[in-house]
Amino acid sequence: MSWIGEVDTKRWIFRLKMERQEILRFISRLLTCLLAILALTDTANALLPDYIKVCKKSDPKSNQCILNSIQELRPKLLKGIPELNVPSLEPLNIPEIKFSSGPQAAKFDATLSNIVVRGPGSFIIRELRADLKNNVFDFNLLLPQLFFEGDYKLDVKILLLPIRGAGKIHGNFTEYTAEVHMPGNKIKRDGEEYLELEKMQMKIKVGKTQIRLSNLFDGDPILGEATNRILNENSKIFIEEISPVLEDTLANLFTAIANRITLTFTYKELFPEN
Template structure:
């Protein structure tokens, strides 16, 4: 982590300050994060935070064949990540920890896939473009931090950032299954979507790790640019 050793001259409007000992700190933090959403969607140039819309994940090795199925995803891009809604938040200054739960009402994903093996006991093979719609996925986030002194100024430094996802509803469409055989392709797509939750539970872990990395970057950039006292005055 690279601290600037100083802070921005003026606290920008998009940062809602919360006093560290205020009685409703969790409520204030929730409102503060929600106020950031439109800025995160477009990116915050002065903090070197890239846009969340669309959120480019890139290439993922979803399944490596150990469970009888190999799934590779390339050029994965997701829309809708900035529309998250925090449903629960617990802040503990003494324990240097934040826990929160958020819902992702609607995500749209697209990219390329390579798939070979068995899905729900059906043999499957194909490569090509895919699209997906995901509704009401829930993320659980735990953030712990330390206070670091840099040039006589105190900054918050992320110690641990963990994000886990519980799948919701949705649908996937894989193009060019079985070299474009429409009948077999429709059967597999219908089978996946009829068992959407079971299928996505198998592939969600690497996607959650990718999202965790993206949100960690955002959190780190904000903490690097503002002192502890600026973000959480006494």
């Protein structure tokens, strides 16, 4: 073989090696891209945490599915979900409630402050009707027990008996129910659709009520005990005054928590078609 042919052969071998390296580099880049795509896909699928259960719009039992999802989510709501910026359901703080009503012969003037409510996290949804076409949710809510405590200042006349005092108030509400209506609207953000819920409309139905006021009549045990008994026998007056504030406070709390979830994930993620 002439030296020219030998040089050509060496060039061909060198060129073949270079092309082989280019092919290997291309395959390596392709595999890298595929792995990146798979990683992105896994990340996208992982955006919806496992404690949020998806309910398909086409599911004929979507009402039960949503109800089950809420019940499974309840333990998380009780403690709060920091990654979604969702506060804990308890304790519920109400800074102040003021009442002033009734004629002079049966007046009811009171101020409650620094109120701490426990028990909202034990809520149970007994019936749910979801209209996913119009994004309207109606349900019956049971609040098995609500405990509250705070400070009171009272000037009340019940059965012509004047009751005045200031001190601590403790209350226990059991078996309270509420009919709830919550409409929602689809909104667009960054090209994606999200569900934004309007403030829920809540009407509480009274169950059993126990109230205890301390330091009535400057702490007189006999008058205090008798007055607490009279107050509990006529607790309907108290409940009629406190219910609108309790309804509004609970409605604001539940609506805010629901929107923290529905505005974090897209509508398709929460309610896929199939």
